Amino acid sequence: MRTLTGLLLVAFLLAPAPVAAAPLAISTANDYDHSVATAWFELMTELIRQSPGFTPPVASRAMGYAGVTLYEAVVPGMPGYQSLVGQINGLTWMPRANPEAEYHWPLVANSALASINRRLFAHGGAAVSTSIDGLEETIRRRYEGNAPRDVLLRSISRGRMVAAAVFEWSKHDGGHEGYLYNFPATFQPPTGPGLWEPTPPKYQSALQPYWGENRPFVLQSGADCRPAPPPGHSTDLASDAYWEAMEVFTTVKNLTPAQRDIALYWADDPTLTATPPGHSLAIATQVLRQDGATLAMAAETYARLGMGLADSFIACWNAKFYYNRMRPITYIQRYIDPAWNTPEITDPVNTPPFPEYPSGHSTEAGAAATIMTSLFGDAYTFTDGSQTRLGFAPRTFPSFWAAAEEAAVSRLYGGIHYRSANEQGLEQGRCIGEAVMQIQFKAGE
16 A cells, blocks of 8 residues: 555656646636546545455445545536535535635645545554545645645635535445444345355355445435346256356356456456456546546546445345345356356456345446446547556456446356346446436536
8 A cells, every 4th residue: 555655645746736727716626637536536446455344335335425525525616516415315415615715626625535535444544544644645735835824724624524524424324334244144145946145165144235225325225226137046958047057157167368367357356456346436537537637527527436336336235135146156066067166267256245136247337337428428448557456458448338348248257147147237237327427416407
């Protein structure tokens, strides 16, 4: 973590001091670039990787609240835009900015994101705290010469007040401090033919089985956007269930080098990476930099994407524990080949501890693709270099949906999901992304 934080600090220290495009009194978030926002969300992916208990659902929740914090902090400096108060679930109040006073919007953003990350990662330990403190101080020092002291103090205060209000709102969603109870002992999975049961090699109990009951940001409940039922359980050789399992069995046994690379590239295991939603977040950060986005555009992007990722894991988990479908490894070992295992792909992609249908990778990737396409266009070419630290070459995609579809099929190649879980997961994500895009960020939309 010190290495990443050091790189972020050096980048800010070596960059030329920013100059507002207009006098401070009339400056807006459009007069500043994305750099404060992207630096914080880049650090956030590392905080997720390093902090105990940040499983994919827990990580996605943090992204949602960080995105809303950034947006609500700077929206008074975004002409034509409006607060999300009254539009997203349970958000009834936010501190108001003084319309007659000056604010320095990068300093507002810096203070807000530092403050919310301190709260979201309060259990992360000394290294996490040092990283947050270090980035906040470096950014403040870089910008403070551009603002009179009263503006500096007012801007820092605004960021802190918004973060405090967002965190208080977050406490009542059902997922507060979720990193402490990823595997609740109170949950007893239903039993019966075709139903999920713990899988090798660890045979862990279910991860966050109640997550689907949490309060979403945009959806009315976790049951919204629920996909149609998967194929019914059957061992008949002519059944859809059997042929889906056979496809996983034969695909994994005959993986091409390219398929193996895709399976590993999108594995996004916790502790090794910032989890699947962190991968989508990293892609958004790279795109904002590639596009030369303003602070205002970054705020909208992170808010929409964060809420979409958070709602994806609520809705997906709701469906998973509603259908409770058996994992391919269980079906194949029981009915096709007892010796079959996902480690046949050489570097194992282990089956995670929760029901199969739909695919979480696919749902979050479909939501991210829908949101990013709406914001940046249908044929936006980008290169994802977020996995280079793990030894993967950057991968270039002609669109956000091309990346999402590859993320989805990676779970078939890894022996983790049936095809229907991937395809229906993408559609569930599309439904969630469309709901997020219906939120009126601009006044009068």
